[in-house]
Amino acid sequence: MMASDGMLSLSWNNHKATFCHILSTLREKERYTDVTLACEGKFYPVHKLVLSTCSEYFEKMFEHTPCKHPVVVLKDIKCADMEALLSYMYDGVVSVLQQDLARLIKAAELLQIKGLAVPDEPPLKELSKKNAYPWSSRDDRSSPHPKRRRREDMMTSTSQGSSLPPPESPPSSPQHHQESNQSWDHSKSHSQDQREDGVDQRVGDPVEPAVEFSSPKQEASHNQEPVDESLVKEEVIEGSEDNQGEGMDSRIEYGGMGGGDSNTGGEEQGSKFPHQLDTKHPQPLHEAVVEALAGPSGMQGWLGTGELGGGFSMLEGYSEDGNQEVHPASTGPHGTQQSHQMVGLNGDGSRNMKRGAVGKVALNKDGTRIRGREAVVTIHQCPFCSYSTVRKHGLTKHIRRHTGEKPFTCPHCPYRSSTKYAMSNHVRIHTGEKPYSCTLCPYRGAQRAALINHLLTHKS
DNA sequence: CAGCAGGGGGCGC
């Protein structure tokens, strides 16, 4: 604090440290997160600001994705690496086993993480001597600088005015790899009330240009594309120009499966699903994510059909379950969560809350995602919500709710279900089979529940 | 009230 001309300069001694700490804390609490990274089925709510600061790749991506809360699916990165990289970005440090180093570096290169894969621009004060590949577990610790700086940059930037890391050479903005423009735009038509439409973007994949939706030009151009295959799902803010915004529009593919498809085979049952679609139609996105994660097998399917445009609301759905719900469990009050939480009106959500919540035993208290926890017995905790179960299998099925995975396809229509049993119930619609007959009347039902419900009428 | 979809748990292999 010096004074000159009567002006006092007040400095916050622990400003950097405090900011770094706050950032980490915010991430732990998933507070103010505005982007979700997904890899190997795990979701990491983080901050664009941090990602952008630490990676030009992300910076470019966000530059081209105006969505409020995009979901970036990273297909070729292991969750362990992702966690390590996030730790690196947020804390400036990461410990890695020597054996995992190569893989981590690879991941860092794909994502163009500064300080790890990309030389960090020498900050004002320090030279980047070890930048090239500064790490080894030991290095990391010893050289937190790169990151530190990074973080510093961003923090100081606000106060000093130096701006965030300028994206120097924008590699080709991979992010927008549009899917072929094909005909997805109709998707927009769906629900407006939702704040966003999901946007599904395939990030360029240098290696495998074959991606279904990649736009030709993008592919061609990107060599630098860091991420091999990733999907970026963005939530599009409704009403806003998001989608239409620059090129986005075109590349955005609205979940083709959307509407009818995911919900149930479009045509025949379409009539009953309209509203679902309108309200929020989580499926499409979910599936998209799943496919993205799991592999395109399914994706092609729906993309191919493309007939339904539903848009994606999956993100919404996702965010809801994933981000929103999780938080509550971990931190407490839902109210504090960020803006985009939806009203979980969806049958799904609500149901989940009720039933899922009941059984929860071990919840993350620290706000971090827990994969499994051991108490007296092993509790399998859903990473996306508060649901937990002692049965691994149960969790597997449950997770499909979040991922939208629907492995079972109806041979008679486009309907797909997440469980075989649900599918068998559905198939009866086509076969006309009604195995559950009422002993008091000729009534026959296709589902046991229907019969039970029917029996009630005899009681009254 | 019927029909349908979906989630979670129980049980057996």
Place this chain on the structure above:
DNA sequence: CGCCCCCTGCTGT
């Protein structure tokens, strides 16, 4: 892990 059941929610008539 697969199969099945129970239960619930939503929608249409």
